[in-house]
Amino acid sequence: MSEEKSTGRRAATGAPRPTRRSFTEEQVVDTALDLLDDGGPSALSIRAVAGRLGVNPNAVYTYVASRADLERAVIERVLAAVPLGPLSDPGVEWTAAVIQFALGLRDQLLAHPAVATLMMSGPMDGVAARDVGEAMFGCLARGGLPAQTRAHGVYAVIVQVLGAVALEVAETDGKPPLPPESERIAQRRAALDEVDATRWPRTAAHLDEIAAWNSVDQFVWGLRALLTGMTAA
Amino acid sequence: MSEEKSTGRRAATGAPRPTRRSFTEEQVVDTALDLLDDGGPSALSIRAVAGRLGVNPNAVYTYVASRADLERAVIERVLAAVPLGPLSDPGVEWTAAVIQFALGLRDQLLAHPAVATLMMSGPMDGVAARDVGEAMFGCLARGGLPAQTRAHGVYAVIVQVLGAVALEVAETDGKPPLPPESERIAQRRAALDEVDATRWPRTAAHLDEIAAWNSVDQFVWGLRALLTGMTAA
C-alpha cells in the first residue's frame, strides 16, 4: 500500500533500516522457555514455537538461525537471571558467597528443569556464562586464593554445581514446579527398596542416605568439601 | 514348513519357549552404540538402528520397549566397561584409587562421547550404576571415612566426575576419537581471544588457564580438592 523506499536511504548508512517484524527475538525465546516449562524437554521444537506464535514454522527462522541457536538463547536467558550479587558482596565471607550463589543458580535451574539438561549438552560461552565466570573469579580473588588456584577453583565449582543440578533434574519429568524435596527423596527411597542386598551390601546399608542424594544438604555438603579442599591446596 | 506347536508345551512351564529372534538385544544395543560413535548424538534413532540391521523400524520394538529404553541400555553397556578394580585394590591408597577409577571412567566416556551426554539426561539406576556405587562405597570405607561422610562423599565424587566429563564432551561434536587434549585446549584458547577485556577483566587475565579447563590436570585437580575436603570434614 505504501512506498517501500520512501526514505531513500542506502547501505551507506550503517544503521539498520527500521523493520516490520511481528515479534522480537525476546518473544521467541520466551515462547521457547514457556514450552519447555509447560511440557518438559521434548516440548521444544521450532514448529511448536511457530504454532504458539501463530505463524508458519519457517517464519521462526527470521529470529533464530537454527534450533541449536534457539536453545543457546534460552540457556542464556535463564543463566542471566541468576543472582550474582553475593559473589561481589564484600560483607559476605567468600566461601559463604560461593554457596549462596550456587544455591541461587540451583533455584533458577530447578525452576526451569529442562534448561538444566540443555546446559550440559552444549558449550557455555555466551555473555551470561562469561558474567558468571567473571563474578566467580572476583569472589575467589577476594578470598585470597592464588591465581592458579583461582582458575582451577572457578571451574571445579561450576562443575560441581552444574553436575549436581543436572543429575538432580535428570530424575524428574522436567516440568516445573518439581515436587518438593521431601517427596522426591521419598520416591527415591521407595525405589531403593528393590536393591538386592546380597549383590550390593554396602549400598543396601546406606539406602536412606542414598535416597537423600537429591537434597540441598547433599548439594551444600559437596560444595563445602570442594571449597575446603581448594583452600587447603 | 514345520509344526509350530511340536513341543506341545504350555504356559504352565515357567521357562520361556525357545524363540526365533533374528538378533539378540546385545546386537541391537551394539548397533545403537555404533551409530552414536559414527555420527554423534543425533545419529541414534530407532529407524537408523532398524536400517543398519536391515529390518523395518517397528521390528526394533521386539528388543527394546522404546527409544528411552534403548538409551538406558547403551548407557549401561558403556558404564559396565569401566574398570572398578582400582577401587577394591587394598594395595592402592584410597584417594589414589578414586582418582584412578575416575580417570578410567573419563577414558571410557571420552571414547563414547555421545553417551556421556545421554548419561546426564536420565536416571542412573541400572545394574552397572549400582556396581559403581557399591565399589565406591567399599573404597571410601577402606579409607576409614565415617558412614555419613561415605554416603555424601560417594555422590559428590560421582557429581564431580560426570559433571566434568559432560561439560568436556559438550564442546565436541561427540564423535570419537576426540581431538587430542592439546588441540582442544588450543581451540578453546583461540576462541577466548574474542573475550572483551574491558567487560570481563578478571576473565581476560586468565585466558590460558581457562583454555585448559578441559584438561586431565584440571580434572584431577578438582577431584583431589574434593577428596581433600571430604577427609577434612
Next chain:
DNA sequence: ACCTGAACACCGTTCAAGT
C-alpha cells in the same frame, strides 16, 4: 513370536513466491 506393510502425527530445514 517375530516379522512386514502401512499409517499417524510429528520433526528441522530449504526453496520459491508473495507483499
Next chain:
DNA sequence: ACCTGAACACCGTTCAAGT
C-alpha cells in the same frame, strides 16, 4: 524484510496382517 505455502527427508510409535 518478512511472511506464506509447499516440499524434502526425516522422527517414534501403533495397528493389522502375515508366517
